[in-house]
Amino acid sequence: xxxxxxxxxxxxxxxxxxxxxxxxxxxxxxxxxxxxxxxxxxxxxxxxxxxxxxxxxxxxxxxxxxxxxxxxxxxxxxxxxxxxxxxxxxxxxxxxxxxxxxxxxxxxxxxxxxxxxxxxxxxxxxxxxxxxxxxxxxxxxxxxxxxxxxxxxxxxxxxxxxxxxxxxxxxxxxxxxxxxxxxxxxxxxxxxxxxxxxxxxxxxxxxxxxxxxxxxxxxxxxxxxxxxxxxxxxxxxxxxxxxxxxxxxxxxxxxxxxxxxxxxxxxxxxxxxxxxx
Numbered sequence: 001x002x003x004x005x006x007x008x009x010x011x012x013x014x015x016x017x018x019x020x021x022x023x024x025x026x027x028x029x030x031x032x033x034x035x036x037x038x039x040x041x042x043x044x045x046x047x048x049x050x051x052x053x054x055x056x057x058x059x060x061x062x063x064x065x066x067x068x069x070x071x072x073x074x075x076x077x078x079x080x081x082x083x084x085x086x087x088x089x090x091x092x093x094x095x096x097x098x099x100x101x102x103x104x105x106x107x108x109x110x111x112x113x114x115x116x117x118x119x120x121x122x123x124x125x126x127x128x129x130x131x132x133x134x135x136x137x138x139x140x141x142x143x144x145x146x147x148x149x150x151x152x153x154x155x156x157x158x159x160x161x162x163x164x165x166x167x168x169x170x171x172x173x174x175x176x177x178x179x180x181x182x183x184x185x186x187x188x189x190x191x192x193x194x195x196x197x198x199x200x201x202x203x204x205x206x207x208x209x210x211x212x213x214x215x216x217x218x219x220x221x222x223x224x225x226x227x228x229x230x231x232x233x234x235x236x237x238x239x240x241x242x243x244x245x246x247x248x249x250x251x252x253x254x255x256x257x258x259x260x261x262x263x264x265x266x267x268x269x270x271x272x273x274x275x276x277x
Contacts (some may be wrong), residue, residue, distance in 0.1 A: 005090055008137040011194075019246050020076065021084035022046070034266060036200040037138045042137060042262075043110035044066055047137070049141050049144070049145060050128065050132045050133065050136075052127060053128065053132075053148070054128065054129070056113055056263070057115070057121065057124075057125065058121065058125070059171060060091065060114060060263065060267075061083075061114070061115050061268065063091070063141030063270075064083035064087050064088060064091050064115075065081065065083050065087075065273070067083075067085030067087045067090065067091070067260025067270045067274050068083045068084045068086075068087040069084075069274070081117060081118040082116055082118075083114075083116070085166060087270070088114055088166070088167070088168055088191060089102070089104075090266065090269060090270040090273055091110065091114055091266045091267070091270050092104070092106070092107045092109075092111055092113075092262065092263070092266040093107060093109035093110075093111050093114055093166055093167065093168045093213070094107035094108050094110070094156045094159075094160065094166075094167060094168070095156075095159070095160060095164050095165045095167045096105075096160060096163055096164065096165050097166050098168075099160055099164070104257050106262045106265075107155045107156075108152075108153045108157055108160070109149070109152070109153055109255040109259060109262050110260060110262050110263055110266055111154075111156055111167060111168045111169070112148075112149070112152040112156075112170050112172065112173045113150075113170070113207045113259075113263060114169070115168060115169055115170070116168055116169065120169060121170075124169060124170040124171055124174060125170070127171070127174050127175055128138075128170060128177075130145060130193065131174055131177045131178060131181070132148070132177060132203070135177045135179060135180055135181060136148065137195060137235070138181070138184050138238045138239055139180065139236065139238050139239060139244075140239055140244035140248065141244075141252075142244055142248040142249045142252035143236045143237075143238075143248050143252070144177065145252045145256065146232065146236060146248065146251050146252050146255055147175070147176050147177055147180050147228075147232045147236070148173045148174075148176060148177060149255040149258075149259060150176070150228065150232055150255070151172070151173055151175070151176020151177065151179065151180070151225050151228040151229045151232055152170070152172045152176060152225060153224030153229075154172075154176065154220040154224050154225065154227070154231075154232075155172025155173070155220075155226075156172055156176060156221055156224070157219050157222075157224065158221065158223065158224030158227075159172075159218050159220040159221040159224060161276050162220050164218060164220060164221070167218045167221060168216070169221075171218070171221065171222060171225070172218070172222060172224065172225035173225060174225070175207070175222045175223075175224075175225030175226045175229065176206075176225040176226065176228050176229035176232065177222075177226065177229060178200055178203055178204060178225075178226060178229060179225065179226035179227060179229020179230040179231075179232075179233065180228075180229040180230065180233035180238075181196060181200045181231075181233075182197065182200050182201065182204070182226070182229070182230055182243070183229070183230045183233035183234055184233060184238050185197030185198075185199075185200060187233075187238075187241075188238070188240060189228065189236075204226065207222060208222070208223075212232060235240060236248065
């Protein structure tokens with residue numbers, strides 16, 4: 001019989017169907033999680049949670065364009081797809097201006113779902129699609145959403161403390177996911193853990209090189225997100241050492257309710273403001 005290639009559900013690499021142990025990460029096919037992860041990869045990796053985050057983010061990007069009144073008709077096509085700063089503040093952008101001037105402390109949460117342009121949101125959502133399934137695989141869906149939510153808040157709090165006036169984007173939350181993978185790889189160790197750590201460390205180096213070369217990148221938000229993700233990964237634990245519990249699911253639900261509530265509030269405020277002005 002031909003030795004067909006199959007995918008290891010642990011590291012996503014192709015191995016021969018006759019191999020009992022993955023030659024890339026050392027995972028044994030006799031372990032129960034092999035079948036479980038393989039069967040649930042579509043549900044946890046590419047389905048409802050990640051898709052819902054992307055859908056909400058895209059909807060708020062479109063909404064931010066709709067509430068932007070005055071666009072420069074001489075602007076480039078790319079800048080025409082950039083919401084105004086005023087619209088972003090109305091919808092929950094964060095930084096020293098919204099927090100100190102208007103007292104919008106909830107903007108540390110809402111800014112995760114806003115973006116300053118088409119390239120900004122496209123790059124971030126592509127990164128989310130790549131990183132989030134890996135975190136779900138090792139931490140579970142509930143802990144992934146907790147890390148995404150609280151890690152994004154942590155990143156924006158740090159950027160606020162250093163004086164960033166106005167900032168938006170999912171990159172702080174995505175960096176928190178990356179930070180949790182850094183912790184996972186270092187803590188788990190072994191062949192698989194070391195491989196995860198080396199690959200994710202490469203992402204971090206590339207991320208900060210990009211941030212220093214391209215103007216307008218909130219490196220403080222990225223750094224705060226990574227640090228928050230490491231701390232949250234340590235506190236929440238990953239599936240190999242601590243199974244997902246009712247506490248994790250409860251915290252995730254609180255994060256979801258807070259997110260929906262804050263985003264709904266900003267949407268109502270923006271609509272009312274535009275109707276009155």
